[in-house]
Amino acid sequence: MLAQGLLAFGIAMLLLATLLWIRMSSVEKRQKAGLPPGKVLYADNGIWHPQSAPLASPTLRLAGKPDYLVEQRDGMIVPVEIKSRAAPIEPHHSHVMQVAAYCLLVSEAYGIRPNHGIIQYRDRAFSIAYTPQLEEQLLDTLTDMRHDMSAFDVNRNHAQPQRCAACGMRNACDQRIG
Numbered sequence: 001m002l003a004q005g006l007l008a009f010g011i012a013m014l015l016l017a018t019l020l021w022i023r024m025s026s027v028e029k030r031q032k033a034g035l036p037p038g039k040v041l042y043a044d045n046g047i048w049h050p051q052s053a054p055l056a057s058p059t060l061r062l063a064g065k066p067d068y069l070v071e072q073r074d075g076m077i078v079p080v081e082i083k084s085r086a087a088p089i090e091p092h093h094s095h096v097m098q099v100a101a102y103c104l105l106v107s108e109a110y111g112i113r114p115n116h117g118i119i120q121y122r123d124r125a126f127s128i129a130y131t132p133q134l135e136e137q138l139l140d141t142l143t144d145m146r147h148d149m150s151a152f153d154v155n156r157n158h159a160q161p162q163r164c165a166a167c168g169m170r171n172a173c174d175q176r177i178g
Ligand code: SF4
Pocket: 156, 163, 164, 165, 167, 168, 169, 170, 173, 174, 175, 176, 177
């Protein structure tokens, strides 16, 4: 009888330890990924949840798939973009615009405007405030992009030889540098 009781107690302790380990492991993973506290709604790299459809806004003709969507305790949903490279001193403008676009898509999809998005580089995370100014900048950029897509000729918008060196269009582009 005593042996059975001890066995049951041992199994209960083992279960409890396993549950605690799973919980701690999940918290640790989330902290390592720089994720804010909250429930991960979906992840497109398959670690947190199975892949899901991209977020889309037919009115804005915009679609995109953040790496993570995190629902915070107050119900706000925050998009997270993971970059495998080391963090620059400041996040690249294109990455900021990408997160802004995800914030816009989240607003449309869930009807709750996120007040920030997150860029997680390999070694550091940046919180990007999704301000009305950033949203306006994004909408202006989208308008410019649509205009450029229908234009016959588009001028280069940067002075970075390294971008041209890595560009798949360089052989056909008469504006390449180098
Ligand atoms: S090669 Fe042309 S298209 Fe490619 S990055 Fe340079 S300017 Fe842009």
